[in-house]
Amino acid sequence: MQKIKQKLIELGQQLVRQIEKKQNPTVSLPVRSLSNVHYNKKIGTLELGKNMASRQFFNVAHTKKFLQTIEVANVSKKLLDLGKTTSLRDVYYQIKRTIPGTKINVCDEQTETDKAIEDLEVITGFSREQLHINANKNGSVSGRVIIEDKGDTIDWSKMGSGGWSIPSNVEDITFKKVQAKYVLYMEKAAVWERLHEDKFWDKHQCIILSSQGQTTRGIRRLLQRLAEEHNLPIYVLTDFDPWGHYIYSVIKYGSISLAHISDKMAIPQVKYLGILAKDIEEYDLKKHFISLNDKDISRIKQISDYDWFKDKKIWQKEFEAMKKYKSKAEIQALSSKGITFISDKYLPEKIKKQDWID
């Protein structure tokens, strides 16, 4: 912790030295966009390239971002001083104010401070959690697992109907007992609730895990630790649409905006269980199709062009099928076969047949 604080202070002092030397205060940081993100085929994850950008205070196009970067660094340093942790939302409110004598706010949207925090991560080399800033907890997990978190022992099989809520920071939990053959991650909380009610994790000796929408860092890190520390295979279940496919992509390869922490997040051995194009035929899901809109179509094009999907024939086939059908399908389409169809038939069959793609 002292090391992290020292790094932040040093960032400030470096700028002060530049000012003393009558230079334009400048912070350099790696470019965080697709143009500077490369797919490392050997390791199987995304990584940040070497392109650097300079953020200068006396460049009207950078001034505001520059101030935001220093502001979040200062908030983080204060948190470390106090030994407290706060949320992304809180950081936004601590920084948000109108600059006196102007109509300009230091930040207008939370996305601006969120980005500034990500920038601070690449500048300092420390993660958001190490900087004592957390996202909201998000997602539920259940299974025959016992963990210890801040001195409390928690049994994931005895968490009632809601399961255990996954915190933003899972660095400090320790696994006491893990009785599972695999981990099943799904995009939809509603599907998780179905499986949890059916005690799927108990019947099939597995861990089931979901988020609501985006896969947060906490969930990705938890999945990674289960995969690495307990050698569990991870299967991903999403909608048959480009957004679902990207959720899988993020879990497996890492995300474009967070390519700098792929090593702490990405899980190259993850497999994609469904919904696959062939499931549509096999389980007769066509009548539950939803037409693709323009956004979907351009997203398919984008994803199929990503370096890490470009040469994967099996994935290009999925994209082609979607374009051919001009439609997408949700996981919940399976419910039309009966509410427990997914837990009684679809999942056990697929896992038994090892019917997934990589």
Add this chain to the structure above:
Amino acid sequence: MAKKEYETKAEEMGALQRDISISEFFTKNRHLLGFDSPKKALMMSVKEAVDNSLDACEEAGILPDIYVEISQVNEDRYKLIVEDNGPGIIKEQIPNIFGKLLYGSKFHRLKMSRGQQGIGISASILYGQLTTGKNAHIISKISPKHPAQYYELHLDTKYNQPKIVSEKEVYFNRESGTRVEFELEAKYQKGKQSVDEYLKETALSNPHARLSFKDPSGEMMTFPRVVHEEPKQAKEIKPHPYGIELGILIRMLHSTQARSVKSFLQEDFSRISSSVAAEICTRASISALSRPSTIVRDQAEKLYKALQETKLMAPPTDCLVPIGDDALQKGMKKEIDAEFFVSITRPPAVYRGNPFQIEVGIAYGGNLDKEETIRVIRFANRVPLLYQQGACASTRALLDTNWKSYYVNQSKGNLPYGPLVIVIHMVSVWVPFTSEAKEAIANYDEIIKEMKLALQDCGRKVASYIRKTVKVREQKERASLLYSYIKELSRSLGELAHTSPDQIENGLIHYLEKKLPLVHERGENAENKTETD
């Protein structure tokens, strides 16, 4: 057998072949003359009438005072009244001028006038008659001593002749002038390419005219006179040999009054002296004394070639009457809400033997939109050109000008954008239009070059204004913004780095103050670059 059938068919067809009167042709092809939509038909009709009035006033040396009224008769029918204080028209000519297509004084002369454009007021009246079945009503008065003459006219489309339905002497509330009234199928709309826009732009290019307009809702709009001197009279000139075609030469040879080819060349063209005429005859192997009407086609072709090959002085340019940069600026100032105006009138130049002159004015800043593509207002002989901007030589000239060096934003291949209105005016005895609708100036290199030179001249002045006032203003705004940021940064950076905020603030202010003159210097360099362009 087959041959006989052929003949019969030809005879059959021959029976159907006959003269087509111009009026009949017009009936079927009104779009060629610009009457392609009810909205455009209304604008064209106003334009024809107002152009006529302005031309007549100019020729008579009268400061124009023109009244336009449009009222709605029913859903798609409007009544148009245009009244002027011009010299009036003598009684005998009224039916011909308003009731016969292609009748007039302008087509046969090489003289700068508005009326070169469009087919004339009679076409509008014919359009009105075709779409409503109503007759036109004309009143004209030539002096306070004469009574005003009223005519109700009907156009006989088959024979292109006016038919007088009724005529009488009436009272007319002006010393002299003309009033036209007719109904037409039309649509009245404000905005782009509307009557309003045409009148506004006409007011800009005719600052010596007073225009008033009563629109269908009854609202009155007045465009005041800001120049109180009538424009100089345009002189008529004879054609310059470089500007004619072989067909025209042959026609001229047949219709000339001259008794010999030599005197024909001397008298019917400009810039041909007696010795040059003799030289041309020798070059064309034609006897200088032969009668022009005896020249056969082959000889005419030789003569044409000889004319093009002989080195001649450029045509005289006293036939051109530009608005003048001062009057143009006055016109712009009253019709455009901006903070800075420049204008320039280029010296006369020549394309294909036709003298012409380019004027450009630029309005900058004020309430003009900063984010929009600039507005371009085009004129030919003071007449606004509202259609086909893309095909116009002015667009080429605008695109070929490097606006960035004048601090005006431009993305590649597009018109610049920013708070600018650019006025481009071409005056000529013969404006080369790209088509019969006469809405775009043809892309002659000489014309584009003159336009570019004028644009660059005005552009440099705008740049200098931007540098001196706008850049300084923006710089001040930027500096004051940065001062506010400095305070905020000093506080948080001071906390982060355990340093006194005052120390940081002083350092940053020092940098800012040192840097400001640097920005200025960069501006100066940009100027030097444009000056050498």
